Amino acid sequence: MPTTNSESDLEPLAELPRLATTGHATHCKMCLAGLPAGQVDIDSSRLALVFYCLGSLDLLDIINNKTNNDERQMWVSWVWEQQTSGPYGSGFKPGPYMTPEKHLGVPDNDYSNDNSPHIIVTYTALLCLAILRDDFTRLDRSGLIKFLRSCQKDDGSFSTEPLGGDSDLRTVYCAFAISSMLDDWSGVNVDRAFGFIASCRSYEGGYGQSPFCEAQGGTTYCALASMHLANRSFLLIEHLSASERRNTIRWLIQNQDGSGGFCGRTGKDADACYCFWCGASLSILGVGELVNTSALARFVASCQFKFGGIAKAPGEHPDPFHTYLALAALSLHPPQQDVSAPSSWILQALDPLLNTKQDTAAWARQHIPAPGN
Amino acid sequence: MTSEPDAPLFADRPEWEDVVPLPQYENVDPLAPIFYTDEYKDATNYFRGIVKTGEMSPRVLELTENIIRQNPAHYSAWQYRYKTLMALKAPLDVELRLMDELAVRYLKTYQVWHHRRLLVTETREPGPELEFITKSLQEDMKNYHTWSYRQWLLAYFNDDALWSDELNFADQMLESDIRNNSAWHHRFFVVFQSGVRTGDENREEVVRRELAFVKNYISLAPNNASAWNYLRGILDHSATPYSQLLLFVTPYSVPRSPDADLVDVIDLENPPPSMGAQLPCVAAIEFLADIHENEGGDDIMKATELWRSLADEHDTIRKKSREYRIRDALQKVQV
Numbered sequence: 147m148p149t150t151n152s153e154s155d156l157e158p159l160a161e162l163p164r165l166a167t168t169g170h171a172t173h174c175k176m177c178l179a180g181l182p183a184g185q186v187d188i189d190s191s192r193l194a195l196v197f198y199c200l201g202s203l204d205l206l207d208i209i210n211n212k213t214n215n216d217e218r219q220m221w222v223s224w225v226w227e228q229q230t231s232g233p234y235g236s237g238f239k240p241g242p243y244m245t246p247e248k249h250l251g252v253p254d255n256d257y258s259n260d261n262s263p264h265i266i267v268t269y270t271a272l273l274c275l276a277i278l279r280d281d282f283t284r285l286d287r288s289g290l291i292k293f294l295r296s297c298q299k300d301d302g303s304f305s306t307e308p309l310g311g312d313s314d315l316r317t318v319y320c321a322f323a324i325s326s327m328l329d330d331w332s333g334v335n336v337d338r339a340f341g342f343i344a345s346c347r348s349y350e351g352g353y354g355q356s357p358f359c360e361a362q363g364g365t366t367y368c369a370l371a372s373m374h375l376a377n378r379s380f381l382l383i384e385h386l387s388a389s390e391r392r393n394t395i396r397w398l399i400q401n402q403d404g405s406g407g408f409c410g411r412t413g414k415d416a417d418a419c420y421c422f423w424c425g426a427s428l429s430i431l432g433v434g435e436l437v438n439t440s441a442l443a444r445f446v447a448s449c450q451f452k453f454g455g456i457a458k459a460p461g462e463h464p465d466p467f468h469t470y471l472a473l474a475a476l477s478l479h480p481p482q483q484d485v486s487a488p489s490s491w492i493l494q495a496l497d498p499l500l501n502t503k504q505d506t507a508a509w510a511r512q513h514i515p516a517p518g519n
Numbered sequence: 520m521t522s523e524p525d526a527p528l529f530a531d532r533p534e535w536e537d538v539v540p541l542p543q544y545e546n547v548d549p550l551a552p553i554f555y556t557d558e559y560k561d562a563t564n565y566f567r568g569i570v571k572t573g574e575m576s577p578r579v580l581e582l583t584e585n586i587i588r589q590n591p592a593h594y595s596a597w598q599y600r601y602k603t604l605m606a607l608k609a610p611l612d613v614e615l616r617l618m619d620e621l622a623v624r625y626l627k628t629y630q631v632w633h634h635r636r637l638l639v640t641e642t643r644e645p646g647p648e649l650e651f652i653t654k655s656l657q658e659d660m661k662n663y664h665t666w667s668y669r670q671w672l673l674a675y676f677n678d679d680a681l682w683s684d685e686l687n688f689a690d691q692m693l694e695s696d697i698r699n700n701s702a703w704h705h706r707f708f709v710v711f712q713s714g715v716r717t718g719d720e721n722r723e724e725v726v727r728r729e730l731a732f733v734k735n736y737i738s739l740a741p742n743n744a745s746a747w748n749y750l751r752g753i754l755d756h757s758a759t760p761y762s763q764l765l766l767f768v769t770p771y772s773v774p775r776s777p778d779a780d781l782v783d784v785i786d787l788e789n790p791p792p793s794m795g796a797q798l799p800c801v802a803a804i805e806f807l808a809d810i811h812e813n814e815g816g817d818d819i820m821k822a823t824e825l826w827r828s829l830a831d832e833h834d835t836i837r838k839k840s841r842e843y844r845i846r847d848a849l850q851k852v853q854v
Contacts, residue, residue, distance in 0.1 A: 181553045187592040187628075189553055196550050220548040227546060241551075244595050246541035246567045253544040261595075310598060312633045349707050349752030355663070358670040358712060360704040362663065393755070399840045400744060406836070412700040412745050414661065436840040 162440070162481065163447050165490040167206050169454030170469055174199035176454075177466050178221075192241035193228055196221075197270035198466035204277045204503045205473045205493045222278045225271055229286065230255070230263055234308035235293030236286040237263025238271035262307050265297050269320035272327055273502050276510035287328060287516050294321050294333030302335065302342030303356075314355045315346055319368035323500055326375040329515040336376055340385070343369045350412060351393035363401060363410035363423035366394070370430045371499050378499070395433055398424045405448075406441030407459075417458045418449045418468045421475035426498040429478050434498075443481035443491055446472045474501060528561040529582070540564035541571060562586050570599060575606040584617070591625035597634050604638075611642050623655055632664045636671065645676040653688065660692065666701045670708055682716055685709045697736055700745040707749060711756050726757045731788075734767055738790035741771050747802035761810045768810075771803030772825075801834045812848050819848050 178199045181188060188195050200221070203209050209218070228238045239245075244261040248254035268290070275282065296308040297317070304317035318339050325331045345357040346369060352361025353369035373385050386394065401408045401424050407416030408424040421442055428434050448460040449472060455464025456472040477496040483489075497507035529535045542564050545552060555563075562585045569579055583600035586593050604614060618635050625631045639648055652669045656662065673681055686709055692702035710719075710729060719725050730753060736746045754761055767789040775798045785791070792798055804825050811822035823845045830841035 178551050181551055183554050183556045183559070186553055186555060186559055186590045188551070189590055190592050190594050192551050192553070199551070221550055224546055224548065224550045242544045242546070242549075243563070243593075244567065244570070245544045246571070247544040251547065254541075306594075311594060312629055348704065349711075349756060350704070350748045354667075356667060356671065358674055358708050359667045360663065360701055389755075393751075395840075397748070399837055402836060404836065411661075411663075412703075412748055413698050413743075414700070433840075433843070436837075436843055438836050438839060441836055 162443055162488070162491075163450075164488045165447070165476070166450050166454060167490050169450070170456060170473065171203055171206050171208050171212075171454075173451070173453075173455030173464055173469060174202045174466055189243045190240050191267065192243070193225065193238060193267045193274070194240065194270045195466055196225070197274050198470035200274050200277045201502060202466065202470045202473055204506055205470075205477055205496070207494050209277060210279075218278050222275065222280050225274050225278075226280075226284055227253070228267075228271060229284065230261060231286055231289050232262055234262065234296040235291070236289030237265065237268035237293045239263055240267045262309060263293055264311075265294075265304055265306050265317050265320045265324075268293070269323050272324065272510065272514060273500070273506070276502065276506045276513070279509060280513075282513045285514065287330070290324065290328065291330060291333035294324060297321065298334060298338070300338075301345075302338035302340070304334075304339075315343065315353060315365040315368040315372075316355070318342060319372045322372040322375045326379060327500070327510045327514040329379070329511070331376075331379060336380070339372070340376070343372060347390075351390070351395075351397035360411060361397060363398075363408065363420040363427070366398070367423040367427045367430075370394070370427050371501075374430050375499050391431065395428065395431055395436070398428050398431075399436055402438055402441070405445050406438065406443075407445035407449075408442075415459060416445060418446060418456055418472040418475075419458060421446065422471040422478075422501075425475045425479050426496075426501070429498040434478060437479045439479045440481045442475065442479055446476060477503075526585075528558065529565040529585075530561055534578070535565060538565055538568045538572075538574075541567035543567070556589075559586075559589050562589065566596060566599075570595075575603040577607065577609075579603045580607075580609070587621065587630075591621070591628040592630060594630050597630045601634060601637055605641075611638050614638055615642070619651055622651075623658055626655070626659055626662050627664065629664070632668050635668065639672065640675075643676075645672050645678075645681055648672055649681065649688075656692070660696060660699055661701045663701075666705065670705070673709075674713060677714075679716070682709070682713070693736070697740055698743055698745055700748075703745045703749045707752055711753075722757075726753060726759065729753050734788075734790055737771070739793055741792045741796045741798065741800040741803065744802060747806065751806075761806065761813060764806070765810060768803050768806050771798065771800045772807045773799050799833060801829060804829055804833060808844070812844075819852050822848055 177195065200209065203213070228241060230236060230239050239261060242253065246254045293308065297304040298321070299305060299313055303313040304321045305311045305313040306317055321334050322339070325334055343353070346353045346355070346359065346365065348354050348361035350361040352363070352366040354360050354362055355365045377385070400412070401410070401420065403409055403416050405416045407418065408420040409416050410420040410423065425434070425437050425442070428436055446456065449457045449468070451457055451464040456469040457464045458468045473493060474496055476491060477493040478498060480492050483492070495504045496502070497504045500507045500510065502510070530540065562582060566582055566586055569582065580600060580603060583596045583603070586596040604611065615638055618631065618638065622631050622635065639645060649669070649672070652665055655665050659665070673685065686706070689702055689706040689709055692699060692705070696702070710725060733746055733750045733753065737743065737750065740746070753759070770791050808822040808825035811818040811825065826841040826845050830838040
């Protein structure tokens, strides 16, 4: 018998259920309201989780229509409260987990170097504020540039914090996205960072997290998005050769498996987050149309949790990270409308390079650069 | 010094009386607040207190271990623990044994592995680490952090003794699961990406050896994407034309012929698909199409036929990308 995938574009889409948008919004709002003790591991990345919640609401077009202004202003002030500065510049910390109370209800902001900004969190904070349409007058731009500078290492990568922490392609992407939103690249040595990116390339066509590591969907997105963000500002010549580009596309396409979802590495099971990382990588390379969108939608449908939220795989528990990335994937690669896909599957358009809604990306690019820049 | 499950709160321990606990600040309208347990609140209150005074003493190690066991992602606790270990000149082998336990327990936490890197960078004794990694891979044979740590360790210390058994190790990992892409990747790293080791000076010979190796694995399990990617990797790396594999690939790209198993002269250079293997094999058809496209001319039509058969029959999920290849190839012909 020939090896044939059972899923196909030719099959009718009649069975595609609604995208449970209300349930997914409720899941995100519940997480914003509070998390159980069992999720204490979110403590040192709380603001990133806030981004996945707000980003989901943004893609579902709920932020401006179904939340009130007072609520949004409360969220804005919480995010700004995480801006912190010190000898290594300024950025955003993940939350108040290392901030003691000075007096009742007053934070002790001059606390210590162990409460420093975090580069991944800082990227998500800027997007949160753009989602909430903040005017960014409170942003310490020169401090932010200084922060990026103190995070970059000799090998071109960035550490998560000025005083240490791991460094890999994720942090390179965050540094590039921040520079791109600031429209100011003076905080990063782009050439050295490009050297680091190139050293992470694998024979399979994807990029590993660090030099010599296995090709992985998330870090491949980070590599491709970083190069294209820089290109957008500097109009560099093509950074991938024709054969490299072809290999990368081949590997990305190969990652869409029979379930309709994408796996992050060759031979692994599909996972909702890789639908975004691999799908967006294809969009960045200009071949987003190669994604099998109806199979993708069926996979995401199977990851929907019955009480709201999207899980990494069918039968797993949902979380804001997978909910947001699955929605972002659908936004880039919606199922075709000439068949019977319910209109709930059509979401707000996404900017694949900054990984946020297009309107939000436009707002960020308009308001984050220094005035008069 | 390990914290017991029923250990009393730090607030109830006389030996912590001199520390002023600092409760966490929380905005009156917090976003995504976590409803901490009393034990976590207690330990982190004392941790903020310690950080405030800058104390680095043995009891800080107990406190940070307690927090890490409650929240292994608490990177401030990890960082402060590392600083304290350095300040105390604490025996790092003891710390590494504790990490042996924590790494396996929190296999997917970045901080566990980062801390380990810092420790080994300090001890400069990478040798025992290989054995630890091998053991920890038994828990999860594809764990990304574990493999990355091994690749870092080898590249960072880069001494001959460390490398001496690495190809064997990759072999063993592949033997236990021939579809483990992490093991294939590791083999590529060891053979092609990390310098030339004694015995491997003849690079053409190395390429021949690797081609023979991967062909045998493809023969055992033809529908193994990892092995085909490895094959392509060798060819790209050594700039070997794909067409040199034509003889090997062809039998994999067609349905099994009824008398295939009757052939009694086996070409050792080109092992045939194992009996019972599902044929034709998508990766082989794709490979053959690449050969034809590269030949150009009339062969382009052969390539488009193969892509068409993938799109319509053998690999329909990737229909759009095969049709893209067809359009792309035909366009080049017309130009």
